[in-house]
Amino acid sequence: MEPDEAMAYAGSMPTAAILIIGNEILSGKVTDENSPYFCRELRALGVDVERILTISDDVQSIASEVKAMSDAYDFVFTAGGIGPTHDDLTIEGIAAGFGVAVEHSESIEERIRRATGKEPSDTLLRMARIPTGAQLLDSGDLWFPLVVVHNVYIFPGVPELLRKKFESVRDRFRGVPFVLKKVFVRKRESDIAPLLNELLQEFPELLLGSYPRIGQEAFHVMLTLESRDAGYVQDALESLLNRLPEDAVHRVE
Amino acid sequence: MEPDEAMAYAGSMPTAAILIIGNEILSGKVTDENSPYFCRELRALGVDVERILTISDDVQSIASEVKAMSDAYDFVFTAGGIGPTHDDLTIEGIAAGFGVAVEHSESIEERIRRATGKEPSDTLLRMARIPTGAQLLDSGDLWFPLVVVHNVYIFPGVPELLRKKFESVRDRFRGVPFVLKKVFVRKRESDIAPLLNELLQEFPELLLGSYPRIGQEAFHVMLTLESRDAGYVQDALESLLNRLPEDAVHRVE
Numbered sequence: 001m002e003p004d005e006a007m008a009y010a011g012s013m014p015t016a017a018i019l020i021i022g023n024e025i026l027s028g029k030v031t032d033e034n035s036p037y038f039c040r041e042l043r044a045l046g047v048d049v050e051r052i053l054t055i056s057d058d059v060q061s062i063a064s065e066v067k068a069m070s071d072a073y074d075f076v077f078t079a080g081g082i083g084p085t086h087d088d089l090t091i092e093g094i095a096a097g098f099g100v101a102v103e104h105s106e107s108i109e110e111r112i113r114r115a116t117g118k119e120p121s122d123t124l125l126r127m128a129r130i131p132t133g134a135q136l137l138d139s140g141d142l143w144f145p146l147v148v149v150h151n152v153y154i155f156p157g158v159p160e161l162l163r164k165k166f167e168s169v170r171d172r173f174r175g176v177p178f179v180l181k182k183v184f185v186r187k188r189e190s191d192i193a194p195l196l197n198e199l200l201q202e203f204p205e206l207l208l209g210s211y212p213r214i215g216q217e218a219f220h221v222m223l224t225l226e227s228r229d230a231g232y233v234q235d236a237l238e239s240l241l242n243r244l245p246e247d248a249v250h251r252v253e
Numbered sequence: 254m255e256p257d258e259a260m261a262y263a264g265s266m267p268t269a270a271i272l273i274i275g276n277e278i279l280s281g282k283v284t285d286e287n288s289p290y291f292c293r294e295l296r297a298l299g300v301d302v303e304r305i306l307t308i309s310d311d312v313q314s315i316a317s318e319v320k321a322m323s324d325a326y327d328f329v330f331t332a333g334g335i336g337p338t339h340d341d342l343t344i345e346g347i348a349a350g351f352g353v354a355v356e357h358s359e360s361i362e363e364r365i366r367r368a369t370g371k372e373p374s375d376t377l378l379r380m381a382r383i384p385t386g387a388q389l390l391d392s393g394d395l396w397f398p399l400v401v402v403h404n405v406y407i408f409p410g411v412p413e414l415l416r417k418k419f420e421s422v423r424d425r426f427r428g429v430p431f432v433l434k435k436v437f438v439r440k441r442e443s444d445i446a447p448l449l450n451e452l453l454q455e456f457p458e459l460l461l462g463s464y465p466r467i468g469q470e471a472f473h474v475m476l477t478l479e480s481r482d483a484g485y486v487q488d489a490l491e492s493l494l495n496r497l498p499e500d501a502v503h504r505v506e
Contacts, residue, residue: 026292028302029462
């Protein structure tokens with residue numbers, strides 16, 4: 001693919017936003033593992049994650065943020081707030097955001113009955129509430145389906161469950177993947193900054209990242225070179241390696 | 254403190270928002286360690302973190318988000334985008350957000366000169382750019398000061414440096430701390446949900462969290478009880494322990 005073709009693609013790449021819902025993240029009691037997972041997986045698939053937002057379990061906030069994200073991005077992924085307890089308000093919030101009611105899903109009730117082998121309690125039945133018009137997607141070997149409203153995919157907050165569910169639907173989100181090269185450099189960032197600016201003048205479409213690392217003996221900066229065009233990244237990599245002093249490169253990945 | 258007094262405080266507790274700036278987070282190359290750190294530290298100080306937003310290195314996004322957060326919260330903490338390279342656009346973004354220019358700080362240039370013992374390169378001088386009117390706060394044994402614009406505290410993205418800087422200014426952010434109790438429960442969340450609803454009816458101001466844990470042998474749910482009123486939390490804890498079956502409690506922290 002020529003650079004021009006890569007650019008022609010650029011406008012049509014799928015974009016995504018991630019909405020993390022949970023007081024436990026904001027109050028520092030639980031560290032969010034879900035947004036890093038989504039970011040890595042979506043990047044590998046070729047989807048641009050453009051925004052991650054963490055908000056509390058509050059119906060009005062969920063409603064307004066989900067709706068805004070749904071309008072602005074191709075895909076929205078929410079995590080958290082869909083369990084059976086008092087602080088699980090994501091379904092209400094998303095329904096409010098799209099101006100629809102919350103309804104009881106006979107299909108989910110039936111799945112609960114099959115999974116547990118008995119009549120569901122009122123508490124468990126809370127998990128059968130969905131926004132009216134939602135789609136249910138089977139998710140691997142989990143009894144609980146993935147609930148989808150328009151372009152909003154509603155995931156549980158428990159990381160193990162979220163990952164299983166995502167794996168069962170990941171093929172829906174394929175774009176053109178990025179090619180990534182990493183160069184670990186023995187110089188300080190301020191010493192190589194001019195050279196990076198030169199590189200960007202030669203390769204204006206390159207996504208170039210520069211990340212200082214402290215406490216690493218072997219290198220001081222990790223550089224990342226990315227594009228959806230593998231040849232473009234390779235050319236930029238060679239140009240970078242030519243610009244760097246010979247002893248400056250610790251390794252290339 | 255009586256519950257009524259705790260409520261009287263509620264309106265005046267300091268609030269905060271965190272803005273993480275960096276393509277490297279959105280693209281999954283680097284996991285954000287800074288927002289979990291801020292959340293834990295601010296919670297311990299008694300500050301309510303109400304929102305965490307991660308955006309890319311883009312001047313317009315930084316400008317609009319920082320300004321909106323500055324208007325809505327008592328404190329704003331930004332992390333990332335203040336190094337010497339091409340993708341470090343936080344200073345420009347924040348200046349644009351407040352409608353001020355970017356100016357050269359003689360004071361920072363002098364600090365660079367003292368720290369390095371030589372004339373700073375053009376690249377290093379990029380780090381002496383600040384929004385006009387910014388305050389500079391000395392930050393422990395680091396040569397680089399903390400730059401503050403109105404209520405926005407501008408932190409570096411490198412976690413070790415961010416932590417050192419935060420420690421040097423943390424006393425500015427003291428509110429009334431939360432008291433937290435954790436109860437690890439051997440029951441499933443759906444089995445104890447009705448009991449949690451009863452507890453909330455008795456203690457309507459309690460911040461009650463319920464977090465299922467998978468892969469834990471010893472317990473299935475971590476409950477968290479919080480309030481700024483220690484007596485209120487203690488009363489709620491006792492009420493909860495009375496409601497739970499005797500063999501259900503794994504431990505209390």
